[in-house]
Amino acid sequence: MATEDLGAGVAVLDDRVVPFTVPDLDVRGRVVRLGPSIDTILGRHDYPEPVSRVLGEAAALTVLLGTALKFEGRFQLQTKSDGPISMMVVDFNAPDTYRAVAHIDEAKLEQAVASGNLSTGDLLGEGHLAMTVDQGSQTTRYQGVVTLNRQSLEEAAHQYFRQSEQIPSRIRLGVGSVVTGAGREWRAGGLLVQFMPHSPDRLRAADLHPGDAPEGHEILSNTDPDGISDDSWAEARSLVETVEDHELLDPMLESERLLYRLFHERGARVFEPVAVQEACRCSRERVLGMLRGFSAEDRKAMVADDGTLGVTCEFCSRRYTFEASEVEAGPPAVE
Incomplete structure (x- = not known):
């Protein structure tokens, strides 16, 4: 697959996913930036701002995961919970179209706005998140389910990868609106990084606490929440955690430039972008x-x-x- 030089100038493009690898760290991933497509979806429904923000996060997450499909099919993210956003559905039809909708409990949303409890976890509440891969009527659907307990979508996605995919992964999501000559427009972005070493031994869980260290002695560990102790994954994870929301949303900062900022010392390579668009399946x-x-x-x-x-x-x-x-x-x- 063709690669691009991250140090070279690139055009600003929205509604696309940029796959990449960092061979020195044994990681791969994707960056998504949604512009006109997510603005169309959120503008069409005219949701309250907090609801638009959460649905935008769900859309970015779904497109990140859906564009990894290597076949014609559908990837769906769905939440059902007891919070002000009682349900969300985001459909991704491989290879390049998606749609999204949210259901709102108006009374609970009013209470959340009045109390200022407007984080993603507050708005979703408790329930479950399901991710479904559907290859058509001739194959069995695969579904992974994660319990929602007032955590963010990023945290729920990490839980999904730990229990369903068993791939050490980190995700950053960002949603916001920017002012343009045409008015205020919604944007969403996301970054997914996964640890894929050639040797399976590097995916083994870290050793348990030895239990016999002298009292007061500090035991150093680079173990992450996935239970993996590996210097390369620790470095990649730390770099992802430096990503700010504005870097995922800034229309003047290309995905390639963001990846260059993060991984240029390690020789990151990007591949041919995948363009995505908003489109409904109804007929x-x-x-x-x-x-x-x-x-x-x-x-x-x-x-x-x-x-x-x-x-x-x-x-x-x-x-x-x-x-x-x-x-x-x-x-x-x-x-």
């Missing part, structure tokens, strides 16, 4: 098939006074209208 045929899947009694209850059935897509807000006779004309569509 007239899909919605019609969904309606035909309801019982005759339920369909009858949906008919409006003018004899039509109307459905609005919760992702893209597109409105579909059908004559009652059209819905009754055939069997449910099969995806």
Whole structure:
């Protein structure tokens, strides 16, 4: 795969994912920057600012993980919890499209705003986060589930990798709005770094505390929360932790420049970027098939006074209208 010289000038590009490797540290990863696509999604729904921020984080995380798929399929992130944001769904359709939606408990959101409890953990509350890989009807879906206990999405993602993928990983997410000539626009960004050494011995858990050191003696360890003690991973992890939100959002700081700042001493290499875009999976045929899947009694209850059935897509807000006779004309569509 072609690589780019991180020291050379590069164009400013949004809505793309830049894969990279740092061979000297045995790490690989991706950087995502979402501009017009996430601004379209958040602007369309006009969520309150705290909700837009959390959904933007979820979108950046989903695109980071979804673009790793090596097949035609779908990666979905979904949360269900008892917080002001009762549910979020972000769909990524490989290789390059995504959509996102959030459901809000208005009363709980008002209470959170009044009390100032607006962190991601506060807004999600307690529940679960599920990440699903779906390769189509001919294969078994894979799903990893993480308990949400008022932690950030970054922390939930780290937990997912520890228990489901068993790959030492670090993720940074950032969401914010910037003022442009066209007004205020939403942006989101993310960085994923994973430790992938050639030798599996380097993934072994660190030794336990020896237990016989003299009282007051400090025992040094570079063990991280994944239980891995390795100098290369410790260095990579420390570098990731220096990334600031503005570095993920600044439209004048390219992903390649950020990677150069982090890893130039180790010889980071970047690969061909993957462009992503906002796009919904809904269609007239899909919605019609969904309606035909309801019982005759339920369909009858949906008919409006003018004899039509109307459905609005919760992702893209597109409105579909059908004559009652059209819905009754055939069997449910099969995806």
